[in-house]
Structure formats: structure tokens, C-alpha cells
Amino acid sequence: MALMDFAGRVAIVTGSGRGLGRSHALMLAERGARVVVNDLAPEEGAESAAAEVVGYIRDRGGIAIADHHSVIENAEALVATAIDSFGQLDIIINNAGVVSSVNFAEADRTDWNRVFDVHFGGTVSVCRAAWPYLARSGAGRIINTSSSGMLGNEGFSAYGSAKAAIFGLTRCLAMEGERVGITANAILPSAWTRMADIVKDPVILAAVQTYFQPEHVSALVAWLAHQNTLVTNEAFQVSGGRAARLTMAVHPTVKVEESTPEAWAGQSQALFAGADVRPVTSTAELFMRELVAADPDIASKIAEYGSGGLELNDLGRQTLDSHGVDPSGRHG
Ligand SMILES: NC(=O)c1ccc[n+]([C@@H]2O[C@H](COP(=O)([O-])OP(=O)(O)OC[C@H]3O[C@@H](n4cnc5c(N)ncnc54)[C@H](O)[C@@H]3O)[C@@H](O)[C@H]2O)c1
Structure with missing residues (x-):
């Protein structure tokens, strides 16, 4: 099969200063995409994670630019970075995220909303700002990052509900995108990143570190992001070189004689x-x-x-x- 290359395409990968996003950005850039590497601005005196990734890409002959806007408050400015730098936008990979574990009854309202907003609000804002440019592209691609967390996990009510909301959003965007050539898909990844640091069991941790490198997830993401891939309105659980299509299913209906x-x-x-x-x-x-x-x-x-x-x-x-x-x- 011919190499799937991204020459002439422009991508934004949110939260790509490290972890899965970094890996997605490297894979797209290696295959010719011009990439906006977005991540939060560094703390005073610290190195910019996004700038480090951009340096890495440029050292290997790729084209990338760092962007430090938060996906929650400044999605418009993030999209403007792509347009101002490269004149077009074809691919959005919504990946930025934070995780925090606290039981619902004990969660501070502001912290709870913040976790929800980074994932869901950020994904909505970036999709909204990018939509006209993706439509203009004629082969717009949206890949949103959901999680098996959407199925429910003790201590992760904000995270899980945001990831479930992303799943629903992606399906609606896929349907609305059909008219303008935009595909939208979701992934439910597992990968060894700092976010996976919450795994404490040593045996599970060793398995995650051995098998679940982020590149495995990026390969599926790059396939979905490619202009020749017409898959849309799907969600894939993906890790370690394996993926499975996720479907929602219903049992047969049950009827009552009287609705009481x-x-x-x-x-x-x-x-x-x-x-x-x-x-x-x-x-x-x-x-x-x-x-x-x-x-x-x-x-x-x-x-x-x-x-x-x-x-x-x-x-x-x-x-x-x-x-x-x-x-x-x-x-x-
Ligand atoms: N690692 C896993 O096993 C796993 C499992 C399921 C889902 N995910 C999802 O994958 C995505 C990437 O996670 P990761 O494991 O690479 O974590 P990570 O912490 O390594 O990377 C997340 C990045 O997002 C950035 N970020 C946070 N808030 C941001 C904001 N407001 N604007 C821009 N950037 C922001 C962070 O600075 C960080 O660099 C997340 O959405 C996460 O929920 C990861």
C-alpha cells in the first residue's frame, strides 16, 4: 500500500507538548503535514513543552509551529495560529486533557467544572472555531479523544461525563459534517503517558509500559485523519497495536400492558x-x-x-x- 502522506495538509493537535498529543503531532509531521503544536504556556522559567516538540520536528526537516493558547478560553486564537501561519486548516485532533480523581460528593465545584471544561468545553470550542476552515478544506477531519472513562469509573465523574459528552458530540458533528466533507470520529485510547501514572498495580503498570506506547494510538489517529479515509461517525478503543470498533447496542424492548x-x-x-x-x-x-x-x-x-x-x-x-x-x- 502507498504511504499515507499528508503533504499539503495542515493539522492542529491540542495538548501536544507531551504524551499522546506529542506522538500524534510527530507522526503527522513526519508524513508531511504542517502542524500546530498546541499546549499550555510553560510556568515561569520552565521550558515550553510545545516548543520542544516543534524543535524536534524541525530538526527532522518537518514543519511545525508552537501555540500556547488554552483550548478552553482561546480556541479562536489557536485556530488563528494555523490560518496565519499556514493559510488553511484541514485536521483537528482534540487531545488536550487533565485528569483528577475525587469522589463526587467531595469534589469542589470549580475543580469539577474545570476538568469537564478542558475536555468537553475545549473540544467544542476548537471544533466551533475550526469548522468553517474544515468545511473549506473539502476533506476536513476531526478526531476527538474520548476514553473508556465514559463508561464510568469511581472518582472520575467529571472526566467520565466529559468523555461521554465528547462521544455524543462527535456523532452529531459527523452527521452534520457529511454535507461539507468533514468526517468526525472518536478514540478511546490507552497509552503509557504521565496521565497513566494513576496505575498503581506493578503488574498492570509493567504491561502498560511494555505494550502501550503512544505511537500505537497515533497510527490509528493518522489513518482517520488522512484525506483518503472516509470513515466517519465511529469510535475506536485503541491501544498497543490493537483497536476495536465501539458500538452502542439495545436489548429487545419489553412491553408492559399498563404503564405503571x-x-x-x-x-x-x-x-x-x-x-x-x-x-x-x-x-x-x-x-x-x-x-x-x-x-x-x-x-x-x-x-x-x-x-x-x-x-x-x-x-x-x-x-x-x-x-x-x-x-x-x-x-x-
Ligand atoms: N493515557 C491514557 O491511557 C489515556 C486514556 C484515555 C484517554 N486519554 C486521553 O488522551 C488525551 C491525552 O492524554 P495523555 O495521556 O497524553 O496526557 P498528558 O497529560 O501527557 O497530555 C495532555 C496534555 O494536554 C495539555 N493540556 C491540558 N490542559 C490544556 C488546555 N486547557 N489547553 C491546551 N493544552 C492543555 C497538558 O499540558 C498536556 O501536555 C487526554 O484527552 C486524555 O484524557 C488518555
Whole structure:
């Protein structure tokens, strides 16, 4: 296969002064992208992590510029760095993040909001500022960093909810981006970085250090960021040269004869029974399944309703198809 190169492309990688972001920036730059290496300004007297990465890239013949704007407050200025330096913007890798572990009941409200804002607010702000330029690119690429933390983790309510919000945001952006050639995908990485320092078990720590180098994650990120990769609206769990597509799934619906709390108490076992799960892909699709379960004749009713009624998008049509219902109103 031909080398996937990024000549002519401009990328912003947030939080790329160290860890996963650094690795993403190096991989894109090595393959010809011009890269904005964004990270927080250094403490007084300290070295700039972003400048160190830029120096490393330039020493190897690559093109990069350091940017010290925070993704929370200054996303517009960060995007302006890309435009002013390189005249275009094609790829956004939202990676900047912080982690802190404190139980919800004990968490200080300001600290809690800060963690949420770096991840979710920062991702929203950078996507918002970048969107017009990504649309102009014609092959805009957004890769957002979620985490298995979104599935729930004691002590990580701010982090986990922000990562779940990023997952939902990415799906919506993917759908809205289709019209303008922007793809959006999320990753749920595991990698040996300072953030992974929270791992205390020596055996697990040794395994993480041995197998989970950030470059493994960057390879999948670079694939998703490439202009020839049309994958969109997906999320991948990725680490150590392995990745798995993440899907949301629903169990078969359970019906109660009468909608009362008591009826649901009586049906609680049924809600948890069965392994016949089906992947779900969008709000429209899940809602369509609910409608079809409630009323198998829904398609003919929608057809009678005419164009002023409930609009079926493609996923809704596929869902009706998969239920043996012809969206034109005839029953399969
Ligand atoms: N390392 C893992 O195993 C792992 C697992 C799941 C998710 N993640 C996610 O991957 C991303 C990268 O994490 P990492 O492990 O490389 O951590 P890291 O701490 O090494 O790197 C994060 C970088 O983000 C920067 N940053 C923080 N706030 C910022 C802001 N407001 N503006 C700009 N930059 C800011 C930090 O200065 C730091 O350089 C994070 O979003 C993290 O939540 C990491």
C-alpha cells in the first residue's frame, strides 16, 4: 500500500507538548503535514513543552509551529495560529486533557467544572472555531479523544461525563459534517503517558509500559485523519497495536400492558434478560425502532401523512427495512 502522506495538509493537535498529543503531532509531521503544536504556556522559567516538540520536528526537516493558547478560553486564537501561519486548516485532533480523581460528593465545584471544561468545553470550542476552515478544506477531519472513562469509573465523574459528552458530540458533528466533507470520529485510547501514572498495580503498570506506547494510538489517529479515509461517525478503543470498533447496542424492548411503576417492577427481570443485542447508530434509528415496536404499521401511516409529516432519514428507512416494513407504505 502507498504511504499515507499528508503533504499539503495542515493539522492542529491540542495538548501536544507531551504524551499522546506529542506522538500524534510527530507522526503527522513526519508524513508531511504542517502542524500546530498546541499546549499550555510553560510556568515561569520552565521550558515550553510545545516548543520542544516543534524543535524536534524541525530538526527532522518537518514543519511545525508552537501555540500556547488554552483550548478552553482561546480556541479562536489557536485556530488563528494555523490560518496565519499556514493559510488553511484541514485536521483537528482534540487531545488536550487533565485528569483528577475525587469522589463526587467531595469534589469542589470549580475543580469539577474545570476538568469537564478542558475536555468537553475545549473540544467544542476548537471544533466551533475550526469548522468553517474544515468545511473549506473539502476533506476536513476531526478526531476527538474520548476514553473508556465514559463508561464510568469511581472518582472520575467529571472526566467520565466529559468523555461521554465528547462521544455524543462527535456523532452529531459527523452527521452534520457529511454535507461539507468533514468526517468526525472518536478514540478511546490507552497509552503509557504521565496521565497513566494513576496505575498503581506493578503488574498492570509493567504491561502498560511494555505494550502501550503512544505511537500505537497515533497510527490509528493518522489513518482517520488522512484525506483518503472516509470513515466517519465511529469510535475506536485503541491501544498497543490493537483497536476495536465501539458500538452502542439495545436489548429487545419489553412491553408492559399498563404503564405503571408496578408493572415495570413486575417486568424488571425481562428488562435484564436476553443477549439478543443490536447495534444502534443514531437517535433517528433508535427512535424509529421505538415507533415500529409500538406500531408495526407506522410506515404506511407516515406515507399517508405526506411530506409535511415525520421525515424519515436514511437510517430510519433502513430500520423500517430491517423490520420487514416497506417505507413506501406496503408491508414486506
Ligand atoms: N493515557 C491514557 O491511557 C489515556 C486514556 C484515555 C484517554 N486519554 C486521553 O488522551 C488525551 C491525552 O492524554 P495523555 O495521556 O497524553 O496526557 P498528558 O497529560 O501527557 O497530555 C495532555 C496534555 O494536554 C495539555 N493540556 C491540558 N490542559 C490544556 C488546555 N486547557 N489547553 C491546551 N493544552 C492543555 C497538558 O499540558 C498536556 O501536555 C487526554 O484527552 C486524555 O484524557 C488518555
